Amino acid sequence: MNGFRAFHPDLIVEVTGICDRACAGCYAPNLISKYSPEELFREKPEMFLTAEQLNGSLIEVKANVDSIALRGGEPSRHPYLSNLLRVAHKHSRNVYVETHGRWVLNDGASELLQICAELGTVVKISFDRMHGLSPDELKGIVNRISKEQVAFLIAITEATDEDFLKTRALCDWVPDENIIHQKKAKALHELIEPRIGVVKLNGKLARTLTTKRDFVLKPIFAGLTT
Numbered sequence: 001m002n003g004f005r006a007f008h009p010d011l012i013v014e015v016t017g018i019c020d021r022a023c024a025g026c027y028a029p030n031l032i033s034k035y036s037p038e039e040l041f042r043e044k045p046e047m048f049l050t051a052e053q054l055n056g057s058l059i060e061v062k063a064n065v066d067s068i069a070l071r072g073g074e075p076s077r078h079p080y081l082s083n084l085l086r087v088a089h090k091h092s093r094n095v096y097v098e099t100h101g102r103w104v105l106n107d108g109a110s111e112l113l114q115i116c117a118e119l120g121t122v123v124k125i126s127f128d129r130m131h132g133l134s135p136d137e138l139k140g141i142v143n144r145i146s147k148e149q150v151a152f153l154i155a156i157t158e159a160t161d162e163d164f165l166k167t168r169a170l171c172d173w174v175p176d177e178n179i180i181h182q183k184k185a186k187a188l189h190e191l192i193e194p195r196i197g198v199v200k201l202n203g204k205l206a207r208t209l210t211t212k213r214d215f216v217l218k219p220i221f222a223g224l225t226t
């Protein structure tokens with residue numbers, strides 16, 4: 001759709017396989033948990049990418065990485081996200097954190113927001129039917145982020161242009177230049193494939209995102225019945 005920006009990072013980094021939400025339609029095979037990030041890191045270290053692993057894989061890439069997007073799971077569930085951000089900024093001019101954004105409203109958000117402000121990280125917040133954030137919650141998040149002088153983008157991911165425009169109308173106070181228009185993927189081949197690839201939880205570089213098995217199967221069965 002004309003007039004709105006797209007989002008095509010060179011590299012996606014899966015920083016954790018943990019999320020504190022369970023959105024219907026999520027492609028990622030997350031472990032859903034509301035335990036504290038520190039506790040989960042102690043109990044399940046394999047669910048988290050370390051700063052050392054990220055640094056190693058970015059050295060291995062040996063290509064110019066113009067933009068890196070850190071996502072999960074939910075990246076704010078990584079207790080050492082700030083260390084990963086520092087590493088990502090060493091290797092790329094443009095670093096994004098893709099998030100549902102709810103953590104921004106918590107008392108403890110200041111430290112991470114201040115690091116984002118210091119480094120110039122852009123916080124990319126998902127606002128669409130799947131993530132279920134209310135317009136008032138989004139307003140609170142954007143106010144807090146702006147107060148901390150952190151750059152932000154709002155990603156609206158809907159299945160149709162009509163649905164995109166409906167969701168856009170719910171946040172019409174956000175300038176167009178802060179809006180990203182994304183088409184909701186309904187099948188594996190519709191998921192984003194970054195130019196350089198995806199850094200997985202173990203620090204290995206791959207072509208595609210980690211997905212749930214049934215996210216792949218559903219569209220195949222749908223195809224067989226038509």
Ligand code: SF4
Nearest residue numbers: 019021022023026073
């Ligand atoms: S917040 Fe994102 S990662 Fe977590 S369940 Fe929802 S879509 Fe998936």
